[in-house]
Amino acid sequence: MKILVAVKQVAALDEDFEIGSDGRDVDPDFLIRDLNEWDDFSLEEAVKIKEASGDPVEVIAVSVGPEEVDESLRKCLAKGADRALRVWDEAVRGSDPIAIARILAAVAKRETPDMLFAGVQSSDQSFASTGIATAGLLGWPHGAVVANLRYAPGAKTAVFRRELEGGLLHEVEIQVPAVLTIQAGINTPRYASLRSIKQAAAKPIEVLGLSDLAVDAATVGEAGSLSRVRRMYIPEKGRAQLIEGSPAEQAARLAAIIREFKGEAA
């Protein structure tokens, strides 16, 4: 039994960031990298299934990115993944989620897992597409925004609940193997102590190139993306009118606004 978990190392912006000279992306000096918050949950869900199963289940973490991504993969190993894979080639640079999905689909063909998990979205670009695009390329059943999952490895179906707007849940039964995108809050991700992350450094991370996966370079990168970045810019930020003064004065103004509003409503 195998569960393949696709993870992403996301980039957050540091203070006083700058757009690069080509105007299409942020200068990398200002990027702070970390494992995507949603992927903590999807990895934890996979490891929970592994630990609850009587039969052996292998959890494999896979990510697409250059060497710095190894740090996030090591965190996954520390949190219970058995193996980690990283795919990289310079041709991959500039890929949109669909181009990435092409690579993930190739990895899934190679590993033939029973389940493929991804996070609902990434905290940096929030496309919410990579996981489901992979399913489309694989031709696998798929379900998005999984807030609750009941799956026994080896079973033919799984039952999950998708989290709809307004806090409503929709229960669905899906055929397996399937691609599921996991929603934050589905479980409580375990803490990976620094020591366990250090020890995980002893586990090897297999690095693959495009040729290892029989992926054509023309189908990834900017050429393989379904959109093109024209420009990136820092938007005009709206600014609230600040209420100054001592806390008592500020609260008094706030109270006045509330009373005025209620006067209207009444």
Add this chain to the structure above:
Amino acid sequence: MSGLLIIAEQRRGELRPVSLELVGAAQSLRRDGEQVAVAVLGQDPGCFAAALSVAGVDEIVTVKVPSQEFDPDTFAAAVGALIDARRPDVVLVAHSVDSFGYAAALAAARGLGFATDVFKVERIDGELVATRGGYGQKVSVELDFPGRSTVLLALRANMFKPPEAGAAPKVTAFEAPAAASRSVGKEFVELSAADDVDMTAAEFILTIGRGIGEEAKVPQFRELADAVGATLGCSRPIADAGWLPKSRQVGQSGKTASSCKLYIAMGVSGAIQHLAGMKHVPNIIAVNSDAEASIFTVATYGIVGDIFEIAEELRSLF
């Protein structure tokens, strides 16, 4: 020029309002002579025709499918067939839980132009340009789709103005091919409401966020909300931690403060998922100790200060 196709969203027999926002967005993209068609899927799709009869809709396409509620395979097959048959330039769907379930798969399989969470659409020199956010919504990114004959865009809710009602578009039926569905939708589950509060109906909301620090501080704000006459709401971290029931969560996957006129956010940083549920409120007052918090970008008034001090002072005035 083959027109614009909109995929409406319906759930439990009701048309979701975002469907009309999509119509509004389509107007800024239509070129002379282009038709805007809205497709609606369901067991009895015709019942939504009246709600979809709004200005700017030229055609309502009803698609009868076996499942009443959303099903990814059904939608992918039906929308794919619609695209094959009608060859639209632009297909608009909502950036929603439903579209998360199929849009990317469809776009990937067919090589459509594709972008999600788009909040601005326009034509620049005739080219379709979609704008979305990047790096946690701290930047804006303009995308175009060279060489793509059909572009599928998922639009963010509450960003486009729905048009006026009162039009009479023609209604046609579309025969969707039989699709083998590999998942079966079952029942809907309401999250157990510890209190029967309807955030979507509340006009005055006071929301608390991560800034309150610990569960022990919740009662103070519950009391404050009661004192000023507001409904107590919260952001996602509070609900996830169990400090308040999920029914109180405002945001993308919580409730939208649809009826709210006055919104006070205390200790809420303004993560994009939360803003999605409340930034449309006409009067927003944010209280946060961090002057750089994103919430201040959507608020009308802001207080940079200690939320507990402000809460205490405010409480003493009611």
Add this chain to the structure above:
Amino acid sequence: MSRTDAVTRILFEAFSAAEVRLFYALGYAAIAVFFYGVYVQVRKYRRGAPLKLEGGLGRRVWSMFTSVFGGRTVDRRDPAAGGAHRLIFYGFLLLFAGTSTITLEYDILQPLFGIRFWYGRFYLIFSLVLDVAGVALIGGLLYMMYRRGWMRLPKLDYARPDRVPGDPDFNRPQYRREDWAFLWILLIIGFTGYVLEAARLVWLADRADVWDTRWWSPVGAALAHGMMAMGLGEHGAGLLRHGLWWFHGMIALILIALIPRTKVKHIFTAAASLLVRDPLAAQRLPRIPDTQEKPGVDKITDFTWKQLLNLDSCTKCGRCHEACPARAVGAPLSPRDVILSLREFANATLESTTLPAAAELSVHGKAPGQVAMETLWACRTCMACVEICPVAVEHVPIIVQMRRKLVEDGAMDPLLTKTLQTIHKTGNSFGESKRKRGSWTKPLPFKIKDARKEPVEVLWFVGDYASFDPRNQKVSQTFATLLHEAGVDFGILYDGESNAGNDVRRVGEEGLYEVLANANVAALASAKFKTIVTTDPHSYNTIRNEYPDFGGKYQIQHYTSFVKQLFESGKLKVTTPLKLRATFHDPCHLGRFNKGYEPPRDVLKLLGCELVEMGRNRSNSFCCGAGGGRIWIPDPVGSEKPAQNRIKEAAAIPGIEVYVVSCPKDLTMFEDALKTTGNEGKFVVKELIELIREAIPAAQTPEAC
């Protein structure tokens, strides 16, 4: 009998040979049981993990010697008990030495070498000394009985804060039984000793050398007269003596045999514990040895032999229980009960011939003998327990090592987990970008040197709270200005500085601590400076005591002693003496941890303040509650916080105007407590730096070149 002019006592007088043989047989049996008992105890300690002791043996022996024979550690915070214990100690010691002396001559020197000395003047002085020793012993014992039975001291209440009534090990009546049994047995031995002595005098009253020298055993003689007055005759006294001799002897032999299995063993274990004491136990925590697979303590056998010995030396005196700030506010932690639980667990598992299976050896949990998670997380690592323990039990390292295991398992409050992840990501507990670490310096009219770029005399290690917390940033700005005005050549590391790691280590995240320590040591290595000054006692403690284990040895001072030097050398001069009634709160990591009690007080006096001490001051200072990572863990709703308890103590000082702190966490905790205890407006909480500023108002100090 060789010399008739030399008075002595004939041993086993009028005993049959068979009786003597029986006595010796029983004696050897008792000794054998004793040694077997010792073997079981030593085997138990050896089942623990190995440990290499540091420091010269000579120094240790001297330290143990002075503690044991001076009785200083038992005196602390309970001089009456200290005095009584001294009486018991010396009384028992002398009586035991006496018996040993007799045995030495009778069983060894005389039969083997023909040497005798126990007669004549020596014998008489010997008798007097032992009689006095007996009085001391009984006097001390009677006081202890009064103390236990009548004084109802809270620290002797065995009810546990981490169990509820109804739990099998809630009240432990067996402890009280053992306490009283010990007192009674010693008392009986002492008392019967005197009666025995008196009976012998009556029995041998017709022997001149015995009767004429009777007043060399004054108590015995007085009792003898009393007994004779009551009609006891020679024959009756003989019978009484014979019977009592056996009774007294048997009780004594039973006591000896039972030493290794009862409270009596503290005679040895306490001395041994003091011998292996680490004076930096809580200040410098042990690293995880590379050979160790899983960090922290999970099984009882993961404790070192020294820690297992510590468990056995506890005499249940309750001083740690009394001193603990967590216990004082009702948290489920008593350091005493952690030690006693583990002791019971060790005894139950490690004293059997074969070791139980590994699965039964885990010390974590809620079963009797185990320690619950809530107990371990309640600790503030303030080391009040370690500091006051008379027998050198080292509670804090035990708790931290057990926490290491909890951290590895992720068994902690989600807020704590989040903070650790934040510190790992950003190097500070506030989640702010590294680049912002020096932002507090921007409003200053002068530029603070970057010690990484240019050499400085003094490197100021600022710390997290002083860099990022708005209230403490003001204090940092004030301190920077004072240093600038005093002409001190100083610099900071800006974003080269990370959280020093003191609290991360005490939470039990040793891996993260290593990352932080290594990062700071590397940053310090890249900077050029002569000495380090810090305004943060937590950073002070770890850099001073723990960074040397990571290759970083520096000359470091807390700002209070540095500032005192500035005053003494005239670089700072008070121009406006503050006539304020102030009390000083000793921060745990400066005071108790590193004995820095006096410099802040000296500075306060230099400023002209009237210093009034709180009851709990210096080594007995009461922790604000933020240590041990507790500042990152929410307190239970509705409970009193240690800081509130402390503020109330200050509020009781009549006319108090200022509560002075010299630690950023103290400032935060006490300002909060001032409000929540309703004392706002009655007095203020101020950092010493702020008071210095008030005493040297700006623009009145000539700029030093």
